[in-house]
Amino acid sequence: MTAAAVPGTASLPMYDLPEVRWATDALWSAVAARLSAAGVAAAPVLDHSSSLPDLWTDPALLLSQTCGNPYVRTYRDRLRLVATPRYAAAGCDGPRYCSLLVVRADGPGESLADFRDAVCAVNEWGSLSGWVALAAALPEPRFFRAALITGAHADSMAAVAAGEADIAAIDCVTYALLQRHRPAATAGLRVIGRTAPAPGLPFVTRRDAAEATVEALRSALSGALADPALAEARAALLIEGVEVLGEADYDAIPAQPASTPPPVSAPSRRSATAPAP
Known part of the structure; x- marks a missing residue:
């Protein structure tokens, strides 16, 4: 197998609640199939276990999702915007x-x-x-x-x-x-x-991804999110589609505050939920 044929890694960690993981996996399966048909080698399953920094700095990264603030402040030189999902949730307006x-x-x-x-x-x-x-x-x-x-x-x-x-x-x-x-x-x-x-939590790939790969990712995401066979999975994830936003859109994110309130402690609580976007 040549290096070019090694499947790119994939993760969709930001809203990965246990209750909807089946839907996230179904979405990726449909995207991966479309990428394969376009000649882009993609991992058959999502990485649900690695840490966020490991996911976002993986040199083999093909697709992930990140919060806009770490993208702008920390990972802009490692990640490239692919598309931003539109969610059907109160408080959302397009992407x-x-x-x-x-x-x-x-x-x-x-x-x-x-x-x-x-x-x-x-x-x-x-x-x-x-x-x-x-x-x-x-x-x-x-x-x-x-x-x-x-x-x-x-x-x-x-x-x-x-x-x-x-x-x-x-x-x-x-x-x-x-x-x-x-x-x-x-x-x-x-x-x-x-x-x-x-701007919403964007789908991203590694910064040095080829233009053809980025276009294939956008096409695969758009196609999967319009596929009637994925209607139940889309409804579970509240995803309606994707739009392409630019770097300038994310530059509008407010600056990181210079100060924070003093911390207080409370009884520990561990939640079975997704990372905090």
Whole structure:
């Protein structure tokens, strides 16, 4: 086998909830078949186990998905934009999305301004949806009294519902997926606002991928996402299609905040959910 025939690796980690993994695998199977027909060697199965940095820096990477903030801040010289999915979730507008500001269903507060000196739950500081977009919406840098770092959007939601934190910004696609496939996760919450729209989590390939490979990826994704045989999988994943955005679209992502609220601790919680976008 020649080096050119070695299958490129693939991963779709950003919304890889256990409840929809069958659909993610079905989507990739359809994309891989179309790539093979176009002469592009693709791994037959997705990598569901490697760390995000390992996935995004793999020299054999063919297709993955990343959050816009790490793409812009860290991986721009390693990754190339392929296409941005359109999701059918409240808060999405074409290939753009936002975060939903969630609080306890039975708690006080009707807008972000009511949560001055509150404790916010944050999945991780590098998350566009969980912190960067929220920080950009704050009236002042030291608005919150403290922050609870949870590691995942689902855990931020659980922390708010349990009273361990007062408010969290949740990727609207994650929220919609959990609302559909894990309704108990959203039952004790209510939405009081949204962050500004931002370009969605893009599909990417390695930076040095050939132009023909990028075009084959775009064609395979578009074809699979229009295939009637994948209607059930698309509905489970909430994906409607893809659009091609440029580097300038992602340059509009807010800057990483210079300061963060002091951390607080809470009982540990490990969630069976996807990485925090």
